[in-house]
Amino acid sequence: MIEQGRISGRQATFLLIVAIVPTSVIFLPHFMYLKAQQDAWLSVILVSLYGLGAGLVLATLAQRFPGRTLVEFGRELLGPVWGGALGLFYTLYFIYLNSFIVRELGELLVSNFYDQTPVAVFITGIILVAVYISRHGLEVAARINDTMFIIILISLLSLLLFVALQVEPGRIFPVLEKGPLPAVKGAVPAAVFLSETFIILMLAPFLARTAKIRAVISRAVLGTGLIQLLIMLAMITVLDGLAAFNLFPVLVMARQIRLAPYLYNIDPLLILAWLLSGFIKAALFLYCANLAAAQLFKLKSFGPLPLINGVLLALLALYLWEDSTELTHQINLLAPFFAAVQVGIPLFLLVLAIIRKKGGVKNAGS
Amino acid sequence: MPAARLWLWGILLILLLLLPGCWDNIELENRAIITAIGIDKGERKKFTVTIQAVVPGQLGGGGQMATERAGAQNPVKVVTTEDDDIIEAITASIKHTGRLPFLPYMEIIIVGEDLAREGLTPLVDLVNRERYMRLRILLAIADGSAREVLETPGAGLQNVPGHFWASAIRTANKHYGRVCICDFFEFGTALFNRGKETLAPRVTIQKVSGQSQATFSGSALFKGDRLAGWLTERETRGYLWATGLLRHGITTVTLPGGKRAALEIRAPKAHRDVFWVEGNPVASLTIKSKHNLNEIHTTGLQLEDPATIDRLESALKESIESEVRAALVKAQESGCDIFGFGQLVRRRYPDKWQRLKEHWDEVFPTLTVQMNVEPTIRRTQQLGNVLKGID
Numbered sequence: 036m037i038e039q040g041r042i043s044g045r046q047a048t049f050l051l052i053v054a055i056v057p058t059s060v061i062f063l064p065h066f067m068y069l070k071a072q073q074d075a076w077l078s079v080i081l082v083s084l085y086g087l088g089a090g091l092v093l094a095t096l097a098q099r100f101p102g103r104t105l106v107e108f109g110r111e112l113l114g115p116v117w118g119g120a121l122g123l124f125y126t127l128y129f130i131y132l133n134s135f136i137v138r139e140l141g142e143l144l145v146s147n148f149y150d151q152t153p154v155a156v157f158i159t160g161i162i163l164v165a166v167y168i169s170r171h172g173l174e175v176a177a178r179i180n181d182t183m184f185i186i187i188l189i190s191l192l193s194l195l196l197f198v199a200l201q202v203e204p205g206r207i208f209p210v211l212e213k214g215p216l217p218a219v220k221g222a223v224p225a226a227v228f229l230s231e232t233f234i235i236l237m238l239a240p241f242l243a244r245t246a247k248i249r250a251v252i253s254r255a256v257l258g259t260g261l262i263q264l265l266i267m268l269a270m271i272t273v274l275d276g277l278a279a280f281n282l283f284p285v286l287v288m289a290r291q292i293r294l295a296p297y298l299y300n301i302d303p304l305l306i307l308a309w310l311l312s313g314f315i316k317a318a319l320f321l322y323c324a325n326l327a328a329a330q331l332f333k334l335k336s337f338g339p340l341p342l343i344n345g346v347l348l349a350l351l352a353l354y355l356w357e358d359s360t361e362l363t364h365q366i367n368l369l370a371p372f373f374a375a376v377q378v379g380i381p382l383f384l385l386v387l388a389i390i391r392k393k394g395g396v397k398n399a400g401s
Numbered sequence: 402m403p404a405a406r407l408w409l410w411g412i413l414l415i416l417l418l419l420l421p422g423c424w425d426n427i428e429l430e431n432r433a434i435i436t437a438i439g440i441d442k443g444e445r446k447k448f449t450v451t452i453q454a455v456v457p458g459q460l461g462g463g464g465q466m467a468t469e470r471a472g473a474q475n476p477v478k479v480v481t482t483e484d485d486d487i488i489e490a491i492t493a494s495i496k497h498t499g500r501l502p503f504l505p506y507m508e509i510i511i512v513g514e515d516l517a518r519e520g521l522t523p524l525v526d527l528v529n530r531e532r533y534m535r536l537r538i539l540l541a542i543a544d545g546s547a548r549e550v551l552e553t554p555g556a557g558l559q560n561v562p563g564h565f566w567a568s569a570i571r572t573a574n575k576h577y578g579r580v581c582i583c584d585f586f587e588f589g590t591a592l593f594n595r596g597k598e599t600l601a602p603r604v605t606i607q608k609v610s611g612q613s614q615a616t617f618s619g620s621a622l623f624k625g626d627r628l629a630g631w632l633t634e635r636e637t638r639g640y641l642w643a644t645g646l647l648r649h650g651i652t653t654v655t656l657p658g659g660k661r662a663a664l665e666i667r668a669p670k671a672h673r674d675v676f677w678v679e680g681n682p683v684a685s686l687t688i689k690s691k692h693n694l695n696e697i698h699t700t701g702l703q704l705e706d707p708a709t710i711d712r713l714e715s716a717l718k719e720s721i722e723s724e725v726r727a728a729l730v731k732a733q734e735s736g737c738d739i740f741g742f743g744q745l746v747r748r749r750y751p752d753k754w755q756r757l758k759e760h761w762d763e764v765f766p767t768l769t770v771q772m773n774v775e776p777t778i779r780r781t782q783q784l785g786n787v788l789k790g791i792d
Contacts, residue, residue, distance in 0.1 A: 146532070147532055148532075150532065205748055208747075208748035208749070208751075209747060209748055209749075209751030209754070212747075212751045274590065275590045275593060275594060276589075276590060276592070276593020276594060277529070277586075277589050277590050277593065279593065280529065280593075281529065287536065290535070290536065291536070291586060299537075
């Protein structure tokens, strides 16, 4: 086994939350507001329900094959050729998805703060840290995350607390002005992020108590949903229509905070939370890519894999999109693809496993 | 040397490179710190932009040196440029200042009447998009050209007119109560807010002790992003009463028989509501306020008698009502729903709003507004009865 460390259920929950929160707080609120307007907070609730459903599928699948990752049991289910193809596909998918994450963080920094700095500087910086963390394995990442999670949570919560002074609660009305359809549409772009819990399929074998995967996922989804709900409510009641135009509405919201006549511009709190969680998210996905690749090629250790994947990731993040508009356009365009890979294929594998009676039937039944 | 030690030295040496600081910094002497800009409709091109840049050397220090210098030279430089884009016009000021415009300290943008009537959307877009501009920048509308306002030297007690204008608006809004306040955040949210229009302070040039000075008097009414009319100072306070934005101020009442008293307004609260009479909306407005007696212009008022206070209160009720009515009439005449009754309908009765929203412009001017004003005079401050000689 490549990974020697073990992480507890709580650590896994924190990892999953940090894996979802940053991107869903940077880019998502704008898209959700665009589709659902003042009902975007209902979309958050809807998408959390979806996240719980998806989590159920993923947990059932992971529990059916205890001690094995997606790449390993994929091979058992589909045979060496198709199983290998699946493993390769997921290895590349982890890197591909990660390139979105890294580029988003880079674009955020460049378009709001460092307009004179090329985005490559930030992409390289983030990836170097991610390579370093992922080389040290899951347990190290989880322990770093334990510390960072608290900082991230405190920053986000204090931000919400401070912004409470600017809130105009009437802005969430009228609820369901144009029927329930906008709220459903608003949930669609968020669905991709709430099913990023699918990385549990790679992490499950390293959980200390494998039996509680379902609890890990549902706690992570509920935790993320709650954070997102609070942020969305604050955004709607503070910004209203401005959120439909600004690409980083939560940042604009943070900039409206005014605690005292000379105490304002405390948006760095938000940036801190975004950057910390972004770094960990990138490291986590890179780790998943390393692990998938190592298991695909049946390696004894990572070796140079983190670096190779890191370079590939950097190239993708730099050259896949020419500009920020293309990036955001593609995120929306590819949402169904992401959803299919993150939930569709696992669901297919689960059905296949049940039909072919593969995996620990006893475990799955209980 | 062990490898780890070598690495450490290598990293330390690389870190050394960072010590001299930023390699592409721009010194303060090469920046023009812009505190205010004025934007007008251009004559030859689309926009005429007037910037007010601070000359840092004329500001600093204290004591005699500073006063001598301030007397010697104006601490700001005003430059006017013309271009088809606002941002290019701002950049074009380099030709006249030789310095790079620095926008983050901008306090106020003043827009000329002609441009305001054509719409502020390009400007609002710029301020929201440009990362160096904060949404806290105040907006004011000049009842003429913004360039003239920017070129007026008077700066109150401050050195820089831009600071003066911003602090005049903020402080007058808070304590004087006849000046409204509007920053680009508010203006932006109001733009997307169906059923609620906004207003911004109006700037006029007045002679103040022999020197012309830009002062704020009344406000500019907007319909969407276009200027649609003006409110006087009295009407502006009527608007502030009705929307619950009034924080403090002084109001004068006249009792029958010409007895006058000035009262301080404290903590007014306003509540707007909409109900339906035969399918038509009727708005109601409740204002509750507390007052202290401040200044009496007449003898013969028996302040120790509670009945006198009651009479004062009913006079106060009338004067507040007439102020709010004045604002309401102006708003209805120009068709600007600054009170947000449409928004109220939309939020509370979304089904009815679906039918109403298309012709809200026709409904609002004839909307009946019922008013319920409840002023309470709490105390007469340090004096009981009216001061007069004791016989």
